[in-house]
Amino acid sequence: MKITIVSGKGGTGKTTIATNLAKLINNAFYVDMDVEEPNGRLFLKPEIVNEENYNVMIPEINEDKCNYCGLCANNCAFNALSIIKSINNALFFEDLCHHCGVCSYVCPENAIKEVDKCIGKINYGKFDSKNINFIEGVLNLNEATGTPIINGISRLLNEEKVYVLDAPPGTNCPVVSAINSADFIILAIEPTPFGVHDGELTLEIIKGTNKPCGVVINKYSNENLDRFINNNELNILGKIPFKRGIAERYSKGDLLIDMNGDLRNAFIAIIKNINKLNSREIRWKEQ
Amino acid sequence: MKIFITATGNDLNSKYDERFGRAKAFMVVELDTMQIEKYMENENLNAGHGVGILTAQIAIESGADIIIANRIGPKSMSVIKGTGKKIYQAEGSTIKEVIENYKNNKLEEITS
Amino acid sequence: MERAVEILILSGKGGTGKTTLTASLSKIIDNKVIVDADVDAADMYILLSPETVKKENFKGSAIAFIDREKCTNCGLCKTSCRFDAIDIVCGKHIINEYKCEGCTLCKLVCPVSAITMKEQIVGEWYISNTDYGKMVSARLIPGAENSGNLVTMVKHQAQLVARENKDRKIIIDGPPGVGCPVISSLSGIDYVIMVTEPTISGVHDLKRVIEVAMHFKPKIGIVINKFDLNREHTEEIKKFASEKNIDILGLIPFDKCIVDALMEKKTPVDIEDCKYISDIIYTIKDKLLKEVEYEPEK
Numbered sequence: 001m002k003i004t005i006v007s008g009k010g011g012t013g014k015t016t017i018a019t020n021l022a023k024l025i026n027n028a029f030y031v032d033m034d035v036e037e038p039n040g041r042l043f044l045k046p047e048i049v050n051e052e053n054y055n056v057m058i059p060e061i062n063e064d065k066c067n068y069c070g071l072c073a074n075n076c077a078f079n080a081l082s083i084i085k086s087i088n089n090a091l092f093f094e095d096l097c098h099h100c101g102v103c104s105y106v107c108p109e110n111a112i113k114e115v116d117k118c119i120g121k122i123n124y125g126k127f128d129s130k131n132i133n134f135i136e137g138v139l140n141l142n143e144a145t146g147t148p149i150i151n152g153i154s155r156l157l158n159e160e161k162v163y164v165l166d167a168p169p170g171t172n173c174p175v176v177s178a179i180n181s182a183d184f185i186i187l188a189i190e191p192t193p194f195g196v197h198d199g200e201l202t203l204e205i206i207k208g209t210n211k212p213c214g215v216v217i218n219k220y221s222n223e224n225l226d227r228f229i230n231n232n233e234l235n236i237l238g239k240i241p242f243k244r245g246i247a248e249r250y251s252k253g254d255l256l257i258d259m260n261g262d263l264r265n266a267f268i269a270i271i272k273n274i275n276k277l278n279s280r281e282i283r284w285k286e287q
Numbered sequence: 288m289k290i291f292i293t294a295t296g297n298d299l300n301s302k303y304d305e306r307f308g309r310a311k312a313f314m315v316v317e318l319d320t321m322q323i324e325k326y327m328e329n330e331n332l333n334a335g336h337g338v339g340i341l342t343a344q345i346a347i348e349s350g351a352d353i354i355i356a357n358r359i360g361p362k363s364m365s366v367i368k369g370t371g372k373k374i375y376q377a378e379g380s381t382i383k384e385v386i387e388n389y390k391n392n393k394l395e396e397i398t399s
Numbered sequence: 400m401e402r403a404v405e406i407l408i409l410s411g412k413g414g415t416g417k418t419t420l421t422a423s424l425s426k427i428i429d430n431k432v433i434v435d436a437d438v439d440a441a442d443m444y445i446l447l448s449p450e451t452v453k454k455e456n457f458k459g460s461a462i463a464f465i466d467r468e469k470c471t472n473c474g475l476c477k478t479s480c481r482f483d484a485i486d487i488v489c490g491k492h493i494i495n496e497y498k499c500e501g502c503t504l505c506k507l508v509c510p511v512s513a514i515t516m517k518e519q520i521v522g523e524w525y526i527s528n529t530d531y532g533k534m535v536s537a538r539l540i541p542g543a544e545n546s547g548n549l550v551t552m553v554k555h556q557a558q559l560v561a562r563e564n565k566d567r568k569i570i571i572d573g574p575p576g577v578g579c580p581v582i583s584s585l586s587g588i589d590y591v592i593m594v595t596e597p598t599i600s601g602v603h604d605l606k607r608v609i610e611v612a613m614h615f616k617p618k619i620g621i622v623i624n625k626f627d628l629n630r631e632h633t634e635e636i637k638k639f640a641s642e643k644n645i646d647i648l649g650l651i652p653f654d655k656c657i658v659d660a661l662m663e664k665k666t667p668v669d670i671e672d673c674k675y676i677s678d679i680i681y682t683i684k685d686k687l688l689k690e691v692e693y694e695p696e697k
Contacts, residue, residue, distance in 0.1 A: 011414010079337025100502030170439035176542035251598035
């Protein structure tokens, strides 16, 4: 079962909610799909047991076979190849390549071979557990897109376990993909004009999927958000209060459920509310 | 000697275009006669990344010996390098002015 | 013709106060064009109340489209596609427009030429008037790709507006993260303000986005927001900044008046109660302008 935490705007508490739930739920996996800025490990502090390079394919041109016809470049939708016949030059621009295989497919001389290029890693670890329960994707810096790694992680998640997925921020492709493959969606919002605006955008997408979903209001301290909630018939799973003391401990990397009993209970309440909306019952760890 | 330059309009009094890849249009001018040999609207304006590479290819195929540009990226440069064509940094406002500046050796060559 | 100086505000991590600072600076800096390049979640309009004067569609790259009449459901497209972008719905092969990258491989392999490429409208960009100057912004349809290209478009339009209006500066609210939209936003930038917070995730993300930014060799300055939340991390950021020769433009304390202002859709520089914070922002502005106004023409 995949519980996916999304937010629209960054900084509303996706990772906070995901890490605390993953720690509290019995036998849950934490999956960090925010491959540009993966932060879950800062809070869960897992022991990393395996690191895997994540590769995509890039073309390698054999210039002995190449006749500089330019068919590969003409067919490349991303301008990643440039063939200058007059000087027998074949140029490949790695950062434009989308790893699609078209160039190799169209080459009439069989001069293009596809080879691996590492764009990042998938790391596996464990926290509070004998078995692996932490998966994190990390995109190498200066790579344009982490979508291949996000797709790679998605393929690892089989149905049986409870996965708590920390999605990337925004409403872009990877987020929509994550929403489409979720079993339960939690929208993290903050009660500010930005939070409400971006929350509404994300809600548009979620509603389109007809999947069970609920809202967690983070940094809650006033009634501003009620207008938003009443209009949308949302299920409020829980509210996490805004307190300077919480922010200070968060800044050090502490989990909320470890800070005090009230916060722990707030997360237990979130789990209970998820259970009300969902057929599979999720258990939490007793203290 | 022919000059390839990015253009905002189709005559020599038009301003040159400060962009390379997404310039509005391209012009080839015969230096001695100041005749406009070619004027091409840029068909790649809606292209994604790497549009400079396409423009570099157009510049090479245009038959020009000299390319004058304002801001040209490293990928575009790498396409032109090795073809023997020189690239100069545009200075001036109108295309006419820029080419006059080239004639008077006022333009700096861009080598990297 | 000189181009306007480009100032970009980034953060790496979301929620550090980037947009609030950008809006505040937009209100107190003269002779500039304001840009909202956070095209996935454009929020500046909430604080600046722009009036749209021009609106244009933005087309993304072409994606595949299967002609049902010609398709024989042989499935070759699906097995060839690297992006898992072909679904079978009610027995028919259709393109998943969120996953299709537009590579054309399916079109090339299709034995009956049933696939064509079609450009989609993926967003809109706008030119607007605000009380503080012209603004260029954009919105991407949720789930669309090409945010990098839209960011490039918005920056280019801003230079055109600046030329027309004789504005000498462009202030850009940048996208979060470190991927393609951020890389696009950094191209051609003269000065980057990194807005960070002294939290473990804030520091982690700051280091990553600075590394990406340094590729483009702009000048960089850091603003530490909510600095008093964790003095240790604040010192860590200062030390890191000095090692990289990066200025600290300002330290803003954690203050309820900032959130209160935000609830009223205002920035600290608008509110009397927020004078202390407002003064700090003015100092940031002065330091920033000193750095950019003596920028030699490139």
